[in-house]
Every structure is written in C-alpha cells, then in structure tokens.
Amino acid sequence: MHIHVTDQSGTRHTLEALEGFRVMEIIRDWGLDIKAECGGGCACATCHVHVAPDWTDRLYPMQTEEEDMLDAAFDVRDNSRLSCQLLMSEELDGLEVTLAPGTQRGDREAA
Numbered sequence: 001m002h003i004h005v006t007d008q009s010g011t012r013h014t015l016e017a018l019e020g021f022r023v024m025e026i027i028r029d030w031g032l033d034i035k036a037e038c039g040g041g042c043a044c045a046t047c048h049v050h051v052a053p054d055w056t057d058r059l060y061p062m063q064t065e066e067e068d069m070l071d072a073a074f075d076v077r078d079n080s081r082l083s084c085q086l087l088m089s090e091e092l093d094g095l096e097v098t099l100a101p102g103t104q105r106g107d108r109e110a111a
C-alpha cells in the first residue's frame with residue numbers, strides 16, 4: 001500500500017504505508033517535515049493536510065474533537081483533515097494528501 005504526500009514546498013512523495021498506522025505516522029516516519037506536535041492526540045492541528053477531492057468522501061468521517069482542533073489551524077478548507085485521525089487501511093491505498101501551511105517543524109508557534 002502507498003500514499004502520496006505533497007510537502008510544503010510542492011514536492012510529491014510516494015510513501016509505502018502499513019495498515020493500522022496513522023497517516024501522520026507514515027509521513028513522519030518517512031522523514032517528511034511534519035510537526036505533529038501532540039504525537040497523534042488530536043490536540044495540536046500541526047498534522048493538518050488537505051485531502052485530494054477524490055478522496056474526501058472515502059475517509060472515516062470527522063469526529064467533534066477533530067473539527068474543533070481544525071478550527072484553530074491555518075488555511076482550513078473543505079478538504080482539511082488531521083492526518084493523525086486517518087487510519088491506514090486497504091481502502092486508503094493510493095490516498096493523496098498535501099501538507100497544509102503551519103505543519104513544518106520550524107514554524108512559528110514554537111514559542
């Protein structure tokens with residue numbers, strides 16, 4: 001299984017993905033720049049991605065905590081999701097996402 005991830009500079013990466021892992025973990029473990037500050041606890045929004053239009057309806061629906069957290073993110077769109085809330089499965093083979101602004105490790109809210 002694979003996912004396709006476009007990073008903050010516009011480079012598209014194809015990453016091997018294992019079932020049961022969070023999409024955020026896959027992105028992080030392959031060394032892409034994702035802050036994911038809270039480590040997957042749905043408490044930071046620094047794992048924010050924009051999901052390709054073909055894929056939005058195929059994802060597990062958003063829960064309230066994810067919606068609330070996304071309210072605090074930058075550049076939130078209809079296709080915004082927190083990648084730590086997306087669990088890899090066969091159905092998501094080929095998933096296409098783009099890392100949203102504000103997800104880089106060096107980004108400002110470090111202070």
Ligand code: FES
Nearest residue numbers: 040042044047084
């Ligand atoms: S890693 Fe913090 S909300 Fe996803």
